[in-house]
Amino acid sequence: MVDTIIRGGTVVTPTDTFDADVAIDGERIAAVGDGESMPEADHTIDATGSMVMPGVIDPHVHIDDMFSFDTYETATKAAALGGTTTYIDFAWQAWVGEMSPWDEPGTLREGIERKRAKAEEAVVDYGLHGAITREDRAVLEELEAVVDAGVPSIKLFTAYEFGLENGFMNRVFEALADLDAFAVLHSEDATICDDRTAQFQREGKGDPEWYPRSRPDYAEAIAADAAARMAMEAGCRYYGIHTSCRKSADVLARYRERYGEEMLRAETCTHYTTLDDSIFEELGNLPMIAPPIRKPDDIEAMFEHLEAGTLDVVSTDHCGYTKESKQVDDWWDSKFGANALQTNLPVFHDEAVIERGFSYPFLVRVLSRNPARIFGLPGKGTLDPGTDADIVVFDPNETYAITAEENASVADFSIYEGREVTGRVKQTFVRGELVADDGKIVAENGHGRFVERESTDWAF
Ligand code: URP
Ligand code: ZN
Ligand code: ZN
Numbered sequence: 001m002v003d004t005i006i007r008g009g010t011v012v013t014p015t016d017t018f019d020a021d022v023a024i025d026g027e028r029i030a031a032v033g034d035g036e037s038m039p040e041a042d043h044t045i046d047a048t049g050s051m052v053m054p055g056v057i058d059p060h061v062h063i064d065d066m067f068s069f070d071t072y073e074t075a076t077k078a079a080a081l082g083g084t085t086t087y088i089d090f091a092w093q094a095w096v097g098e099m100s101p102w103d104e105p106g107t108l109r110e111g112i113e114r115k116r117a118k119a120e121e122a123v124v125d126y127g128l129h130g131a132i133t134r135e136d137r138a139v140l141e142e143l144e145a146v147v148d149a150g151v152p153s154i155k156l157f158t159a160y161e162f163g164l165e166n167g168f169m170n171r172v173f174e175a176l177a178d179l180d181a182f183a184v185l186h187s188e189d190a191t192i193c194d195d196r197t198a199q200f201q202r203e204g205k206g207d208p209e210w211y212p213r214s215r216p217d218y219a220e221a222i223a224a225d226a227a228a229r230m231a232m233e234a235g236c237r238y239y240g241i242h243t244s245c246r247k248s249a250d251v252l253a254r255y256r257e258r259y260g261e262e263m264l265r266a267e268t269c270t271h272y273t274t275l276d277d278s279i280f281e282e283l284g285n286l287p288m289i290a291p292p293i294r295k296p297d298d299i300e301a302m303f304e305h306l307e308a309g310t311l312d313v314v315s316t317d318h319c320g321y322t323k324e325s326k327q328v329d330d331w332w333d334s335k336f337g338a339n340a341l342q343t344n345l346p347v348f349h350d351e352a353v354i355e356r357g358f359s360y361p362f363l364v365r366v367l368s369r370n371p372a373r374i375f376g377l378p379g380k381g382t383l384d385p386g387t388d389a390d391i392v393v394f395d396p397n398e399t400y401a402i403t404a405e406e407n408a409s410v411a412d413f414s415i416y417e418g419r420e421v422t423g424r425v426k427q428t429f430v431r432g433e434l435v436a437d438d439g440k441i442v443a444e445n446g447h448g449r450f451v452e453r454e455s456t457d458w459a460f
Helices: 072-081 108-121 138-148 166-179 190-202 208-214 217-234 246-259 270-274 279-283 296-308 344-355 360-374
Strands: 002-012 017-025 028-033 041-046 051-054 056-058 084-092 125-132 153-157 182-186 237-243 264-269 313-315 391-401 420-430 433-437
Touching (some): 002 360, 002 391, 017 051, 051 360, 072 084, 072 108, 072 420, 072 433, 084 108, 108 138, 125 138, 138 166, 166 217, 190 217, 217 237, 217 246, 237 246, 246 264, 246 296, 264 270, 264 296, 264 360, 270 296, 270 313, 270 344, 344 360, 344 391, 344 420
Parallel strands (some): 084 125, 125 153, 153 182, 182 237, 237 264
Antiparallel strands (some): 002 017, 017 028, 051 391, 391 420, 420 433
């Protein structure tokens, strides 16, 4: 006897699809197989006509801090409704919500404690990256404790007010290499982006179509080149976050060819695979994200590199902002970032599988298996018996229009508003518990857990 059987669906693994039932007992997958061989169950979910896939693992979201108005309650509900069963958020150096994190005197461990305390609001599981925002060498001394706390990846920014200079970043790469931890890189050359922004400000070019030109693709490629070179020289594993353009992906491909996938992995985000810069004419500042949404050829480059394997993962870079905070007169006064947790799977499925003919195993690799392996979540991202029963039941045929009216996030807009997509999330299970059912949250806050991650190698 088991708790639940998901019956009659098409199971998707990283390499295959086949018709099978999935049995869940407690928090784990008990069996995957023929209906005849399944044990009795207390509950049955009819998945006829649906795909049964591992839950999405989104390794790049911003919740309840300076890049988001979302709380853990609103964000994890958006995640559950969108088929995401685990996300990885950021722990800033002692971000307490009052001051800028780069002015704070605190530690990464305090940042981790602050976010760990959010579990009581969460309905899906979550992990954390550290984020270094100050060139204070004291942070190097605490990295070992941070890794031991289940946070083996650290985001380094080359841009924004808290971007790091190469000298300090180089030291961080060395320290991370010693701990067998890894760096997660936001790469944009700050001097180019800042100079162009200042020029556009002087010229009064505040209309949103000027925004992408303030952060050009070559600025992303230059910074990725410098950071990846330093990381490789230090023997530090490198994860290129939110890769947006051909020039930057080509740079990462070169390092990957030379140093191997054991040393370099990378992601793009759903918006860089689905939208081009004409969106700024349509939606003004709402799609303002850094790096910017780019040209149609860059979309093609994202798919070429996903197919070739330079890009391993598709994330959201979810930032829960309101329309009001984005719709300001000049783009430079707008917040950076957009919400996507709830729409990610349907939008990417529609673009990759329906429009471009990629397979369901590809979908599972870039949304679930690869992020689980890269980010040290061995019990997730798969439907293998014995692993966490984090499962999404997905109707691949239903067509509907995206609307922010359905958002669980505090964000009251969608950069995909009105977009017709095929594919809808029917049910989401997190560790065996049904958390979202047909567009409704059915779990209590607090079902979600902080997941201590391991530093696992990247040979897969
Ligand atoms: O515009 C963005 N991407 N906001 C979030 C911060 C970041 O750089 O990831
Ligand atoms: Zn970033
Ligand atoms: Zn981000």
